Amino acid sequence: MSQKDNVSANSRETETRLTGLALMLKEVYIPAMETKKEITHHMGKFIGHIQTSVLQAYGNVTINVPEIPAHLSNEEVGRDTQLMDKLQTAVGEWTNKIKESILAEEERAKNRVHDTSSGETEFWS
Secondary structure (H helix, E strand, O other), X not given: OOHHHHHHHHHHHHHHHHXXXXXXXXXXXXXXXXXXXXXXXXXXXXXXXXXXXXXXXXOOOOOOOOOOOOOXXXXXXXXXXXXXXXXXXXXXXXXXXXXXXXXXXXXXXXXHHOOOHHHHHHXXX
């Protein structure tokens, strides 16, 4: 196994373990600690931090980067209408992906608030 494959396998294993930890906390420990509101509140926040960290470290956002010939100067690139169209299309795609990522993160944040009964109370207070 190459070093790159080993790193990739370790990354997947770490992601799986962190995701499993968040799930275990959410499904086992929070219900077991339901009477201890402060603990469940902090545990809910911790779960959110784990989920955010996993997303930031292992989330997959792929963007298309058009190739610009190295021999062209900036002025030549600016005059090449086909290349400029490709660049403008790429920037539009990047903008859409950024918007999608922000909306997805906002949606995940909304869902995290309601993970516990104390989170629900906090949301409506």
